[in-house]
Amino acid sequence: MSNQKSNSQSVVAFASAxxxxxxxxxxxxxxxxxxxEASLQEVRALLLLDSxxxxxxxxxxxxxxxxxxxxxxxxxxxxxxxxxxLMNISMAEVYEVATFYHHFEVIREGEQAPQxxxxxxxxLSCEMAGAATLLNKLKASLGTSxxxxxxxxxxxxxxxxxxxVVHQHEIGHASVEKVLAAxxxxxxxPVALDYIDLxxxxxxxxxxxxxxxxxxxxxxxAVMKAMEDSGxxxxxxxxxxxxxxxxxxxxxxxxxxxxxxxxxxxxGTFKDxxxxxxxxxxxxxxxxxxxxxxxxxxIYIYLRDEYHACRQVLEAELQKLKTNSAxxxxxxxxxxxxxxxxxxEESAMIESIEGKRGEPRMRPPYIAxxxxxxxxxxxxxxxxxxxxxxxxxxxxxxxxxxGRHGRKGLRSFSVSGRVKKPGVKLAPAGITMAELIxxxxxxxxxxxxxxxxLPGGASGGILPASLSDIPLDFDTLQAYGCFIGSAAVIVLGxxxxxxxxxxxxxxxxxxxxxxxxxPCRVGTEKAVQLMQAAVWDNATLDDLNxxxxxxxxxxxxxxxPNPVRCVQKYFPQEVA
Numbered sequence: 001m002s003n004q005k006s007n008s009q010s011v012v013a014f015a016s017a018x019x020x021x022x023x024x025x026x027x028x029x030x031x032x033x034x035x036x037e038a039s040l041q042e043v044r045a046l047l048l049l050d051s052x053x054x055x056x057x058x059x060x061x062x063x064x065x066x067x068x069x070x071x072x073x074x075x076x077x078x079x080x081x082x083x084x085x086l087m088n089i090s091m092a093e094v095y096e097v098a099t100f101y102h103h104f105e106v107i108r109e110g111e112q113a114p115q116x117x118x119x120x121x122x123x124l125s126c127e128m129a130g131a132a133t134l135l136n137k138l139k140a141s142l143g144t145s146x147x148x149x150x151x152x153x154x155x156x157x158x159x160x161x162x163x164x165v166v167h168q169h170e171i172g173h174a175s176v177e178k179v180l181a182a183x184x185x186x187x188x189x190p191v192a193l194d195y196i197d198l199x200x201x202x203x204x205x206x207x208x209x210x211x212x213x214x215x216x217x218x219x220x221x222a223v224m225k226a227m228e229d230s231g232x233x234x235x236x237x238x239x240x241x242x243x244x245x246x247x248x249x250x251x252x253x254x255x256x257x258x259x260x261x262x263x264x265x266x267x268g269t270f271k272d273x274x275x276x277x278x279x280x281x282x283x284x285x286x287x288x289x290x291x292x293x294x295x296x297x298x299i300y301i302y303l304r305d306e307y308h309a310c311r312q313v314l315e316a317e318l319q320k321l322k323t324n325s326a327x328x329x330x331x332x333x334x335x336x337x338x339x340x341x342x343x344x345e346e347s348a349m350i351e352s353i354e355g356k357r358g359e360p361r362m363r364p365p366y367i368a369x370x371x372x373x374x375x376x377x378x379x380x381x382x383x384x385x386x387x388x389x390x391x392x393x394x395x396x397x398x399x400x401x402x403g404r405h406g407r408k409g410l411r412s413f414s415v416s417g418r419v420k421k422p423g424v425k426l427a428p429a430g431i432t433m434a435e436l437i438x439x440x441x442x443x444x445x446x447x448x449x450x451x452x453x454l455p456g457g458a459s460g461g462i463l464p465a466s467l468s469d470i471p472l473d474f475d476t477l478q479a480y481g482c483f484i485g486s487a488a489v490i491v492l493g494x495x496x497x498x499x500x501x502x503x504x505x506x507x508x509x510x511x512x513x514x515x516x517x518x519p520c521r522v523g524t525e526k527a528v529q530l531m532q533a534a535v536w537d538n539a540t541l542d543d544l545n546x547x548x549x550x551x552x553x554x555x556x557x558x559x560x561p562n563p564v565r566c567v568q569k570y571f572p573q574e575v576a
Contacts, residue, residue, distance in 0.1 A: 060355060100358065237486045258377065455484055456484045
């Protein structure tokens with residue numbers, strides 16, 4: 001029998017009771033077009049919950065949309081009308097959410113859904129590996145079929161560039177031949193992973209820490225103190241001290257919730273996916289330890305939609321954990337993103353978990369005080385929780401004992417681009433770029449001399465090879481107009497262009513802006529236009545950059561100018 005708290009409790013305590021918009025409507029909100037019986041039957045057969053519970057769970061709208069989208073290879077308008085009817089919400093609410101997320105294919109009347117969609121990543125690492133040529137050849141080869149071929153922003157497999165995704169089937173180091181073979185074989189499902197499952201994890205001492213906490217053999221305050229003493233900072237990019245966050249949320253009024261961010265959409269970042277594919281329970285134990293220490297009543301895991309194989313793993317292992325655990329677990333729900341980089345921002349992620357458009361909130365209040373469903377919320381990145389078990393069991397000095405050049409701790413660098421051995425490199429915090437390339441990446445690829453690097457993904461700026469001796473860590477790069485963020489490192493060779501890299505990133509920001517605020521929505525598109533000129537209008541770009549930095553609501557618009565400013569400062573010869 002499962003030890004998880006009942007879903008009915010989660011509905012009453014965390015959704016309906018804390019958000020007026022989630023309460024049952026007394027009469028239908030539908031106006032205009034009405035649902036036909038055939039569509040109602042088709043959608044009803046797919047719903048995850050019975051109709052009465054569904055009407056209370058407005059927050060599950062995106063989950064229902066995924067179910068329909070997966071089954072019918074798109075969201076036909078008639079199905080959206082039926083879903084609105086069954087959830088007793090307005091068609092406008094359903095439509096505005098369905099059209100916000102890139103992975104939802106809205107099919108209008110008279111249109112035909114594709115058999116499946118083929119996405120070719122156009123992120124910087126894939127672009128350098130020939131993604132544009134691959135995309136054009138695939139469009140020419142598949143242009144008359146039922147396959148929809150599109151370019152897509154970074155899919156989180158930069159070490160395997162170029163990457164294509166056939167529906168949910170990931171193809172690393174993609175070639176035309178490999179992709180056409182997958183299409184011909186109708187290979188559209190994710191590749192099964194070889195990972196440490198629950199039994200193997202427990203056999204190696206897994207969940208001993210959680211059991212000790214539950215039995216009282218391990219003191220919760222001592223665990224929190226270990227986290228504070230370790231110096232571990234949030235590894236999603238913001239770098240807020242993890243132990244301090246635990247204490248702040250634990251001091252808030254109950255019920256308290258947790259939102260786990262596995263929506264690593266920053267171009268160049270794939271560390272969370274790599275760890276999750278290999279050792280999911282190390283993360284899950286860290287998550288449950290945090291929940292026990294902080295006093296969390298319900299946990300919502302937000303997983304990037306591109307990580308289809310990881311979703312299968314988490315669904316299977318969470319079910320095993322809920323069924324076999326001797327410890328009463330908090331309610332745990334796995335939520336699926338839908339292709340929106342902005343949902344990596346913590347408040348936008350919370351909006352998405354609540355079943356809404358992923359638009360960042362104005363702050364204050366901060367989500368530690370007023371977060372998910374209006375409750376105090378502990379928000380954490382996947383990797384931050386991944387290290388909890390080791391830090392507590394080995395002691396805070398174990399973690400802080402690593403480091404170089406005066407820095408402390410470990411960092412997981414997602415390295416891609418012109419190196420011989422790309423991948424996730426677990427290295428001491430403070431290692432320099434030159435050291436990282438030579439000691440962990442096997443040096444530069446043959447025929448490529450080190451020219452430049454992005455130390456923190458799309459928004460972290462671009463630095464020349466002459467500045468490869470800067471310690472890579474939090475707070476060490478700001479003086480150079482950069483930051484480390486999630487430690488997504490993309491390496492450029494002498495045949496590459498920093499200018500082109502900056503343009504690739506600005507195109508990404510323009511594509512991924514949620515559109516809520518004008519400085520970001522208009523500014524990123526205008527910047528793309530200006531950056532395509534043979535000679536940059538630096539004065540106009542400077543004005544535009546300042547407006548985006550000062551007036552954008554969230555970090556996307558605020559950090560979008562960083563690559564532009566770095567090119568102007570360190571690579572002026574490329575834009576003159």
